[in-house]
Amino acid sequence: MSRPAWEDFVTATQAAALPDSGETVRPTRGLAASLWVGALLLILTFLVAYPLLMLVFGALSDSNPVVDGFGAFRPSIAHFVEVLENENVRLAFFNALAACGGGTALAVVIGLFFSWIVVRTNTPFKGFIAGASMIPLFVPPLVAGVAWGILGSPKTGLLNTSLKWLGIDFRFDFYSMTGLIAVFGMYYAPYVYMFTASALRNMDPSLEEASEVSGASAFTTLFTVTFPLIAPAILAGTLLSFVVMLGIYGVPAALGAPANISVLTTYIFKLTAWSPPLYNTAAAVAILLMIVTAILVWAQQRVLSGRSFATVAGKAFRPRSLDLGGWRWFTFGLALVYLLIVVVLPTLALVVAAFRKFLFIKDFDALFDSRAYGLSHFNAVFDNPLTMLSIWNTLKVGVITALLGGALAFAIGYTVNRTHVRGRRAIDLLSTIPVAIPGLVVGVAYLWAWIGLPGGLYGTIWILALAFIARFMPDTVKALSTSFLQIHKELEEAAWICGRGVVSTIATVVLPLARPGVVASMTLLFVLAIRELGSSLFLYTSDTTVMAVLLLDYYEGGNTGKTAAFSLVQTLILAVLLGLTNWLSRGAAQGGSRVG
Amino acid sequence: MTAALLIEDLVKAFGTGRPAVDGVSFDVPAGEIVVLLGPSGCGKTTTLRCVAGLEHPTGGRISIAGRAVSEPERGLLVSPRERDIGMVFQSYAVWPHMTVRQNVAYPLRHRRKASGDIDAKVKETLALVGLADFAERPATSLSGGQMQRVALARSLVYHPQLLLLDEPLSNLDAKLRIHLRDELRRILKQTGMTGLYVTHDQTEAVVLGDRIGVMRGGKLLQMAAPGEIYNRPADAFVANFTGASNVLRGTVLGRSGEIAMIDLGAAGRIEAWTPQLLAAGDSARVALRAENVRLGERGERNAFSGRVLERRYQGMQTVYDLDLGGQRLEALELGTAARHHADGEIALTLPPETCWAYRDEEHAAA
Numbered sequence: 001m002s003r004p005a006w007e008d009f010v011t012a013t014q015a016a017a018l019p020d021s022g023e024t025v026r027p028t029r030g031l032a033a034s035l036w037v038g039a040l041l042l043i044l045t046f047l048v049a050y051p052l053l054m055l056v057f058g059a060l061s062d063s064n065p066v067v068d069g070f071g072a073f074r075p076s077i078a079h080f081v082e083v084l085e086n087e088n089v090r091l092a093f094f095n096a097l098a099a100c101g102g103g104t105a106l107a108v109v110i111g112l113f114f115s116w117i118v119v120r121t122n123t124p125f126k127g128f129i130a131g132a133s134m135i136p137l138f139v140p141p142l143v144a145g146v147a148w149g150i151l152g153s154p155k156t157g158l159l160n161t162s163l164k165w166l167g168i169d170f171r172f173d174f175y176s177m178t179g180l181i182a183v184f185g186m187y188y189a190p191y192v193y194m195f196t197a198s199a200l201r202n203m204d205p206s207l208e209e210a211s212e213v214s215g216a217s218a219f220t221t222l223f224t225v226t227f228p229l230i231a232p233a234i235l236a237g238t239l240l241s242f243v244v245m246l247g248i249y250g251v252p253a254a255l256g257a258p259a260n261i262s263v264l265t266t267y268i269f270k271l272t273a274w275s276p277p278l279y280n281t282a283a284a285v286a287i288l289l290m291i292v293t294a295i296l297v298w299a300q301q302r303v304l305s306g307r308s309f310a311t312v313a314g315k316a317f318r319p320r321s322l323d324l325g326g327w328r329w330f331t332f333g334l335a336l337v338y339l340l341i342v343v344v345l346p347t348l349a350l351v352v353a354a355f356r357k358f359l360f361i362k363d364f365d366a367l368f369d370s371r372a373y374g375l376s377h378f379n380a381v382f383d384n385p386l387t388m389l390s391i392w393n394t395l396k397v398g399v400i401t402a403l404l405g406g407a408l409a410f411a412i413g414y415t416v417n418r419t420h421v422r423g424r425r426a427i428d429l430l431s432t433i434p435v436a437i438p439g440l441v442v443g444v445a446y447l448w449a450w451i452g453l454p455g456g457l458y459g460t461i462w463i464l465a466l467a468f469i470a471r472f473m474p475d476t477v478k479a480l481s482t483s484f485l486q487i488h489k490e491l492e493e494a495a496w497i498c499g500r501g502v503v504s505t506i507a508t509v510v511l512p513l514a515r516p517g518v519v520a521s522m523t524l525l526f527v528l529a530i531r532e533l534g535s536s537l538f539l540y541t542s543d544t545t546v547m548a549v550l551l552l553d554y555y556e557g558g559n560t561g562k563t564a565a566f567s568l569v570q571t572l573i574l575a576v577l578l579g580l581t582n583w584l585s586r587g588a589a590q591g592g593s594r595v596g
Numbered sequence: 597m598t599a600a601l602l603i604e605d606l607v608k609a610f611g612t613g614r615p616a617v618d619g620v621s622f623d624v625p626a627g628e629i630v631v632l633l634g635p636s637g638c639g640k641t642t643t644l645r646c647v648a649g650l651e652h653p654t655g656g657r658i659s660i661a662g663r664a665v666s667e668p669e670r671g672l673l674v675s676p677r678e679r680d681i682g683m684v685f686q687s688y689a690v691w692p693h694m695t696v697r698q699n700v701a702y703p704l705r706h707r708r709k710a711s712g713d714i715d716a717k718v719k720e721t722l723a724l725v726g727l728a729d730f731a732e733r734p735a736t737s738l739s740g741g742q743m744q745r746v747a748l749a750r751s752l753v754y755h756p757q758l759l760l761l762d763e764p765l766s767n768l769d770a771k772l773r774i775h776l777r778d779e780l781r782r783i784l785k786q787t788g789m790t791g792l793y794v795t796h797d798q799t800e801a802v803v804l805g806d807r808i809g810v811m812r813g814g815k816l817l818q819m820a821a822p823g824e825i826y827n828r829p830a831d832a833f834v835a836n837f838t839g840a841s842n843v844l845r846g847t848v849l850g851r852s853g854e855i856a857m858i859d860l861g862a863a864g865r866i867e868a869w870t871p872q873l874l875a876a877g878d879s880a881r882v883a884l885r886a887e888n889v890r891l892g893e894r895g896e897r898n899a900f901s902g903r904v905l906e907r908r909y910q911g912m913q914t915v916y917d918l919d920l921g922g923q924r925l926e927a928l929e930l931g932t933a934a935r936h937h938a939d940g941e942i943a944l945t946l947p948p949e950t951c952w953a954y955r956d957e958e959h960a961a962a
Contacts, residue, residue, distance in 0.1 A: 214754075216706035217677065
């Protein structure tokens with residue numbers, strides 16, 4: 001296909017035709033530009049580079065930053081090697097690989113199957129299936145873990161109570177590696193789905209028709225033409241879901257801990273929770289987790305930037321839909337079963353556990369005894385002063401993260417995409433690094449970076465907000481860059497010709513046009529921030545606790561009723577905020593399109 | 597001998613509204629190439645896809661080599677892979693994850709009748725389309741023209757009963773299109789393949805087709821040899837679509853056999869060939885090609901006097917805009933020298949066999 005070559009040619013000629021406007025047209029702005037770049041680099045160093053460096057130093061030393069200060073710093077690779085040779089670390093590492101590997105395999109099967117059903121068959125209510133199968137993306141991992149603990153704990157699990165009542169001898173045990181894999185696979189299938197569905201949608205249908213005309217059956221065509229063609233998308237989705245699972249704390253904390261299964265994330269937290277805390281070891285394990293993540297993210301980017309051959313230049317296709325006949329009710333049924341397992345059952349479990357005074361259910365009939373239900377758990381949750389504090393803190397952190405992070409991402413996105421200033425590559429690189437750092441590692445790095453400094457950020461909600469800003473920087477900048485690319489460069493140039501300066505042009509032309517993108521990015525940041533657990537774990541204090549952390553507290557306190565009640569409260573708050581921000585950003589998008 | 601392809605009263609309706617294919621019937625004898633020609637949306641591609649089995653017809657019957665493959669009235673529908681057909685797609689549809697050899701060998705591997713020497717057949721077919729040296733290349737490294745050759749080889753390698761070609765040249769650039777067009781005919785004739793070819797390009801249709809079927813609005817207007825389509829178009833649309841862009845309006849004075857006499861008003865009377873049963877008093881349109889206007893000649897029949905409004909020199913030819921008794925007429929003079937004046941009176945002859953009269957449907961309806 002000649003398209004890539006053609007594109008290269010166009011970009012090359014454009015690059016040749018357009019002079020380097022930032023430097024040649026307005027040389028007098030050199031100083032201002034340097035100051036600007038310097039300021040951005042300083043902020044990014046403060047947010048990203050410094051904590052990471054401290055993390056590396058921590059991993060290479062055996063001194064305690066709190067007690068010893070920086071003076072006692074004695075770098076040595078030996079410490080790092082020693083940690084890697086530790087049997088527990090190795091166990092956590094292989095557990096993580098097994099849980100995420102198995103979970104990814106399941107996620108690929110589910111995601112691929114659903115994308116095929118939705119894009120390529122005449123299964124009824126496809127739109128509903130497509131929308132509903134994305135719900136798992138919005139469920140906080142810890143809530144999912146808690147719900148499945150209530151459903152599938154070997155003794156008191158609601159599923160097992162039902163099985164017992166039905167007289168079936170089989171018992172589920174979700175406090176196991178299998179349980180971990182099952183929950184990972186079910187909840188992270190949408191990541192695979194997103195990639196494969198769009199690849200299937202963009203595929204030239206005649207590639208499959210050619211196979212059918214050639215004499216291949218529909219089944220043969222699926223495995224010799226369709227799947228090989230979308231292989232890059234499948235691989236990209238696989239790698240992404242693996243990386244996401246690797247960085248998840250909530251699910252293994254809820255399901256792995258009761259069975260003494262440690263993965264890297266839970267092991268790192270365990271190290272810092274020991275007395276005395278093993279911060280150096282935690283830093284070393286965090287680095288290990290970061291390296292694995294970075295390799296996988298790099299591989300995923302390689303796959304995505306490789307020429308995907310499933311699509312053909314600039315042509316819109318009507319995706320072929322296969323007539324399944326009576327089987328389409330079978331595929332519809334499978335979709336319903338998936339939704340039942342992933343959405344309905346866990347929600348029911350949380351509701352039952354939250355409203356029941358005692359979770360012990362001696363038989364199935366007892367489940368419907370109304371006297372056993374009440375609001376006692378909710379009362380207990382709201383009697384705890386920490387509950388309201390955590391909600392309030394979460395909102396504060398969310399708003400700070402969204403506003404500061406959005407503004408910073410706008411500055412970075414504009415500088416990288418729209419100017420030719422020197423140093424913009426360094427800005428781009430620094431702001432992209434966090435993509436390869438799991439949230440938990442960001443938390444450990446910030447802990448290292450600030451705990452030793454007196455009167456610093458540690459212990460305020462600002463350290464949480466800054467950690468979130470750093471952690472989600474790549475996502476935000478990427479979301480914003482897309483909206484910059486849609487604003488034609490000439491719109492800006494026209495404003496310059498009219499005599500406006502750079503700042504004035506941004507204020508009067510770029511910002512109004514990019515408003516939907518800016519609002520959408522801030523919304524995204526807000527939502528990501530209020531549900532983040534991994535990085536909060538290391539940075540909260542009793543005054544700055546947030547919802548996700550408090551939920552973990554309840555869970556580890558062992559009171560299932562309170563945990564379930566707070567899970568529901570948290571889910572409800574998330575749903576309301578999600579709806580609200582979605583409504584707000586849609587309004588902004590419409591306002592923006594009127595401007596455009 | 598049975599026709600390789602027989603289509604009887606084919607209907608394909610998508611939902612409600614006018615059917616995309618509306619009662620089309622024709623046959624393709626073995627070894628012949630039939631081209632379906634028409635503007636986009638005329639139903640030609642839908643007809644082809646019905647023959648392939650990629651669309652499911654809602655009425656009529658399709659038979660390939662004497663075997664009915666689609667007859668919705670009887671609930672009969674044979675799947676594409678059991679129709680023994682080959683197909684070349686507009687987008688080439690060459691599988692990018694395979695090499696040239698793998699692409700061409702694919703049908704042999706996945707056919708019911710296992711064929712003996714796959715390698716030899718692939719080699720022979722690649723040589724036929726001129727890609728003998730490209731067998732091991734990955735498909736993505738090929739140019740558009742080479743990819744279309746791979747697609748052709750892939751559809752020929754198993755000697756199907758019928759080859760379907762869906763605008764195979766329209767994604768190529770102009771020069772390559774002409775080259776591949778001539779070569780396509782050579783290859784098809786060399787292999788003795790029966791072909792059904794769909795295009796919107798009239799030159800392609802004339803060069804490739806043994807017969808051409810012109811379609812519009814889901815209906816087959818005329819199916820005939822290229823010479824007849826060009827010289828005896830069955831109706832005003834066919835005439836216009838094949839290039840007779842001049843239209844003179846008038847009233848029928850009388851008709852004898854296939855020759856009608858028409859009053860053009862101020863310009864005078866014109867004699868024209870007609871395939872329709874025109875009667876005196878009917879409104880008529882006379883269609884003729886700009887190339888067929890003889891400038892500066894005063895012939896025995898259909899001699900007129902016109903006025904040159906504008907002369908446009910185009911290098912290889914010159915176009916004259918003429919006024920003929922208040923009606924516009926375009927004339928084309930071949931050659932690099934323009935021989936007539938840019939303005940003033942001019943004698944011209946419109947040979948009766950190149951003037952075709954049709955009932956003026958618009959006018960009659962008004």
